[in-house]
Amino acid sequence: MKIYIVLLVFSFLLNASSGKELYEKCASCHGENGDKSAMGSSKKIRGWNAVRLEKVLLGYKNGTYGFCLKNLMLEEVRYLSLEEIKDVSLYISKL
Numbered sequence: 001m002k003i004y005i006v007l008l009v010f011s012f013l014l015n016a017s018s019g020k021e022l023y024e025k026c027a028s029c030h031g032e033n034g035d036k037s038a039m040g041s042s043k044k045i046r047g048w049n050a051v052r053l054e055k056v057l058l059g060y061k062n063g064t065y066g067f068c069l070k071n072l073m074l075e076e077v078r079y080l081s082l083e084e085i086k087d088v089s090l091y092i093s094k095l
């Protein structure tokens with residue numbers, strides 16, 4: 001039981017920071033606060049809600065969303081798990 005609680009707390013802490021850590025990679029193109037148009041091409045993602053972000057990121061991942069630079073975004077999300085996509089979406093929605 002004890003070990004279970006420790007694991008639970010640990011996974012919570014891990015979770016709390018992972019959205020932020022995941023976004024560090026994205027910030028180089030989308031800006032620290034998501035208010036930059038990535039490579040002068042994307043929309044600004046600041047202010048998007050988590051559901052919209054999640055849908056769009058999944059869309060890039062499975063090829064159902066995107067514009068002329070969608071292959072570039074595919075490389076960014078290809079290796080993210082569904083959990084990571086959720087975490088980073090939640091983080092961006094609070095920027």
Ligand code: HEC
Pocket residue numbers: 022023025026027028029030038039041042043044045053056057065066067068069070072073076077088
């Ligand atoms: C190398 C630069 C680069 C990086 C790094 C990058 N992006 Fe992007 N992102 C782009 C570009 C360019 C587009 C527009 C792609 C297109 O034509 O569909 C885009 C589009 C998006 C969109 C949709 C915006 C729209 O215009 O519809 C979201 C959401 C997004 N990126 C989130 C992320 C997240 C989250 C990460 C990190 C996991 C990330 N991006 C990393 C360049 C980048």
